[in-house]
Amino acid sequence: MSRFMDRLKERVLILDGGMGTALMEYDLDLEKDFLGLENCSEILCDSRPDVVKDIHRSFYEAGSDAVETNTFGSNKLVLAEFDLTERTRELNRIATEQAREVADEFATDDWPRFVVGSMGPGTKLPSLAHIDYDTLEDSYAEQARGLIDGGVDVFLTETSQDPLQIKAAINGIRLAQREAGVDLPIISQVTIETVGTMLVGTEIQAAATILDAMDVDMMGMNCATGPAEMSEHVKWLGENWPKPFSVLPNAGLPMLVDGKTTYPLQPAEMADWVARFVEEDGVNLIGGCCGTTPEHMKALRDKIGFQAPKDRGDVKLEPALASLYNQVPFRQENAVMAIGERTNANGSKRFRELLNEEDWNGITRVAKDQVKEGSHTLDVCTAYVGRDEVRDMTEVISRFRGDVTIPLVIDSTETPVIETALKLYGGKALINSINFEEGEEKAATVLGYAKKYGAGVIALTIDEDGMAKEVDDKMRIARRLYDFAVNQHGLPAHDLMYDPLTFTVCTGNEEDRKHAINTLDAIEAIANEMPEVQIVLGLSNISFGLKPAARQVLNSVMLHHAQRRGLTAAIMHSSAILPKHKIDEEEYKVAEDLLFDRREEGYDPLHKFIELFKDKEAKGGPEKKKPETIEEVLKERIVDGDRDGIEEDLDKAMEKYEPLEIVNQHLLGGMKVVGELFGAGEMQLPFVLQAAETMKAAVAHLEQFMEKKEGEEKGTMVLATVKGDVHDIGKNLVDIILTNNGYNVVNIGIKQPCEAIIEAAEENNADVIGMSGLLVKSTVIMKDNLEEMRGRDIKTPVLLGGAALTRNFVEQDCSEAYGDGVVEYAKDAFAGLQLMDRLTGNAQPEQEEAE
Structure with missing residues (x-):
């Protein structure tokens, strides 16, 4: 030192x-x-x-x-x-x-x-x-x-x-x-x-x-x-x-x-x-x-004076990747890190065609589509026979680094290609991959790049004897990789992402029947023995050989079990994964039987699984019996993220209910189910976002029929989703309801830092500040914001709302953070309206008594 x-x-x-x-x-x-x-x-x-x-x-x-x-x-x-x-x-x-x-x-x-x-x-x-x-x-x-x-x-x-x-x-x-x-x-x-x-x-x-x-x-x-x-x-x-x-x-x-x-x-x-x-x-x-x-x-x-620095305790930086713009944590809340696979020339025919045509704008659109679908990172591979891989990687990374907001996975077997990409990329990338198939020299070179340019590394359980298929072999190589990468080459353990490999269980060969079991057992063993590392799977390998509809279900079931065993990331097509509630019960059971090799006399789950899908095409899930009532129709539309034609159902509902009643009593019921599924790990983030978009479309249609209360505006709220959070459906619902009840709402959008919220509140002379967020980490940011506002001697009343908040956290921790300032918990948009009425002196006597 x-x-x-x-x-x-x-x-x-x-x-x-x-x-x-x-x-x-x-x-x-x-x-x-x-x-x-x-x-x-x-x-x-x-x-x-x-x-x-x-x-x-x-x-x-x-x-x-x-x-x-x-x-x-x-x-x-x-x-x-x-x-x-x-x-x-x-x-x-x-x-x-x-x-x-x-x-x-x-x-x-x-x-x-x-x-x-x-x-x-x-x-x-x-x-x-x-x-x-x-x-x-x-x-x-x-x-x-x-x-x-x-x-x-x-x-x-x-x-x-x-x-x-x-x-x-x-x-x-x-x-x-x-x-x-x-x-x-x-x-x-x-x-x-x-x-x-x-x-x-x-x-x-x-x-x-x-x-x-x-x-x-x-x-x-x-x-x-x-x-x-x-x-x-x-x-x-x-x-x-x-x-x-x-x-x-x-x-x-x-x-x-x-x-x-x-x-x-x-x-x-x-x-x-x-x-x-x-x-x-x-x-x-x-x-x-x-x-x-x-x-x-x-x-x-x-x-x-000459004071010693403050003891900040055991401060830790959340292990993550980063694009040029954003940090993306390795460990996603209630989800795996989704690595988009459609910018890989080995796995995507469309990407190969665009590459061969040198349609760089088309390639960028493919990348952006995966971002919209909910991918957290993108696997980028430009290896294509007959083409210059270094040149193609240079063209792609030069575009992606500015146009794609999520981090990149640099995927190549050629070390010059890997270094070329890293020299172009300002973010923290992930390198795919290292193994010991050719000994240790090449792996050492790649780890040297990771340290020099600041990257994580995917490590495959492959050694000089080939790909490990048994659990003991997977673990033996995993331990060797850990020692080599972490102890010998100084890679932080959290930047090491294992791929314990999985192989298809769909050949019918006896030696292939245990592949899923071995992979899941290895995932659990790695997670227990080396808790700091990350674990990834090339998910689609498990179902190779099946029809697309069958692969979609088997991949989804495998992901569900792998995540519960300790999987932290998956290379997958996010929009082709089904949440558990969208898979037919029989299909789910037989898929599990296939993965866990639950054969019995007269019952082979592989044969049964193939039979179930002989006449089916890959869709968004099994056919369901349509609900009989308009109330259930609307709720199910939200849960399924089905917005096509929703306007007709909403018009039908308005024959029976007022627009705000539809929002409060039926649409919000669907969002509550979505929240429960997400919290239980049974719905991936892309489907949550689809539900939110459907909710947004429904509310937008209903808004035109909501009668705004006439008269002078009753007060002003500055409303924002806090920094690091992109969810806005709850916030936008608050905006609509308050606006239609005589309030001026200054909605400044998502991912708003505290400084922006303070500036907007001061510029608009806000009576109340509203902060929203869906994620657990957003609750911590809300508390931090309150501490910052307290330090700036701001005392504007604050409403907090979001799925991860609890009344106890708001009324104790957040209230303490804000000192003398008023902090209230708004469990939903309508509670926010009641609180806004009270805080601005607009509550009716009967409201005051009810509260």
């Missing part, structure tokens, strides 16, 4: 403020001082070392523990714009030596001072195809060489706007360190814009997942915003990032005053904010970015 990291454990360290802001205080001449190189601050290390050292000195005098080298733009690509490429290493060395000289002036045994090597984002973003990965990595490697030459203590990649750029910088640093035989810490700071993401659209959760896979020593945030706008993200890092982290805000959001950019946050006000980050969120390294001065750093030192 370095001296810097050791010191960081003992006390919160203060970095310096803005170099650019400090330089503006000097009357520097373009020709004399900048040598005619406008905006090239780095040349001042050569032309005006006195100015650079004076700035470093001013920050040390203010109480900073460390300063950044004047090398923000000193990589080869940026310096090329000034014809200084050949001086990259030299300028970085000189800059570091200058900072080192001043640091040594101030350093004592009790108070060491450090030099941090600043490495900015450059001017080209690889995820937007401005620059290729190899050129970028080489540029950063040369910069790192100079920083090492000068005696830097720690590297800082800062103001990063693209995860792929960060990967190139980190790997460039590591290359230079290997050459020099040193091992210095790496800090990676991302810039989250006012919209709540990095410039290319990356959320803080995805950025953390990617940086964790890159094994940086610290992550943090700097630039773009002031501390107020950072607060929600800082809180998330404090609760989820397991290593030290840093925060270097601007002195507020920039303002243009008399044609000059100014930053409004004064030293004392900024110190109050940053001290809160230290005391409440456990930040380890603080400082400032644009607009911050030595006075800001002195105010920080006066405010926090």
Whole structure:
């Protein structure tokens, strides 16, 4: 461990403020001082070392523990714009030596001072195809060489706007360190814009997942915003990032005053904010970015003194993959991680045809369709005889990385293809796959890529003797894979995803009858013995040889049992999986008999299963007897996600009921069944979403017949689905019911961060804030939001609603989190209306008595 990291454990360290802001205080001449190189601050290390050292000195005098080298733009690509490429290493060395000289002036045994090597984002973003990965990595490697030459203590990649750029910088640093035989810490700071993401659209959760896979020593945030706008993200890092982290805000959001950019946050006000980050969120390294001065750093030192960092306890980052945009946890709530299989040339005829036609737009549509169907990741394989796999993979990944919002699984048997894909992808991918069929050399190469580019790995239970079919063989190879990947090559256990292999049970051969049993037993054994790892199946293998209708049922039944035994992921066509309630009881029983080899004299489940499907085509489920009453028809439509022609049934129901009665008494009854099936693990998320879309269509049709109450609006609610949650049917129902009862509803949509909710509430002078979410993790986010609002001294009443909420959690935990503010539990949309009436003073006397 370095001296810097050791010191960081003992006390919160203060970095310096803005170099650019400090330089503006000097009357520097373009020709004399900048040598005619406008905006090239780095040349001042050569032309005006006195100015650079004076700035470093001013920050040390203010109480900073460390300063950044004047090398923000000193990589080869940026310096090329000034014809200084050949001086990259030299300028970085000189800059570091200058900072080192001043640091040594101030350093004592009790108070060491450090030099941090600043490495900015450059001017080209690889995820937007401005620059290729190899050129970028080489540029950063040369910069790192100079920083090492000068005696830097720690590297800082800062103001990063693209995860792929960060990967190139980190790997460039590591290359230079290997050459020099040193091992210095790496800090990676991302810039989250006012919209709540990095410039290319990356959320803080995805950025953390990617940086964790890159094994940086610290992550943090700097630039773009002031501390107020950072607060929600800082809180998330404090609760989820397991290593030290840093925060270097601007002195507020920039303002243009008399044609000059100014930053409004004064030293004392900024110190109050940053001290809160230290005391409440456990930040380890603080400082400032644009607009911050030595006075800001002195105010920080006066405010926090020399305190030790807060003990954040056992913080763990949720194991996950990430696209360029979003984090996707390996362990899905009440579901397996669905890996879409239709962008694989080996398994999809349509994909092969599009690939051969080079219809890249068509290929992208196939990917997007799988996202809509509920896939969590996409398996991408471009291996096709007669075609250039590297070229095709480059074309596909270059499109998918920006157009597909879910993570990718890079699927190839060729290591050059795998590395090509990883060099294009800024997210955290999954590599498919490694095994020991050809020994360990190839597996070692792939694991090296996983560590270098930050990826997980699928591992098949195959060794030099072939594919394991018996449980003991599967487990023997699984243990060997674990030792090889985790212990020998340093892959985190949670990034190792086993495929214990399954084979068809449909040949009729005696040796094939136990394949499903062996696979399920192996899944359970792996889950018990190695609980941190993930487990995946290529689901359709189990039914190979059957008709499509029979395969659909057998695959669905196999998935149901595998999930209960410990399966965490499946390569499958999500829309071709049936939930248990949609499978005919006899078909389900015979499928189980086939999987578990329950043969009896005179009864072979394989023969019986084939007979059941001899005249059937694959559909959305068995034919059901249509309900006799319109009430049951509507309920069943919601459960089955059947929206075709629903308007006619709704019109028929309105002959008997008012529109709001239909919603409240019949449609919501169907959604309640959906919730119960989802909670029991008997309905996959795609079917929940289908039900929600049907509900949405029904309510949209009924809304036009709902009579909005006339008169002045009775109050305003700002309504949102919380961050990380895409479910909006409950929220939209609240919107409709409140709007039709005289309220103004500002519905700001799904996945809304706390800051957006607060801003909307303030802009619209909200009487009440409504937060909604379906997932269990959404309840935690609601509580976090309330704590953040309490810290901002907001006291607007809040209504919370969602399937995973309980009255006890809201009235105890959430109420405590909000302090003096009012928090209420709305068990459904109509309860929300009653609460809204009460909170705005519009409740009728009989309502008050009833409550």
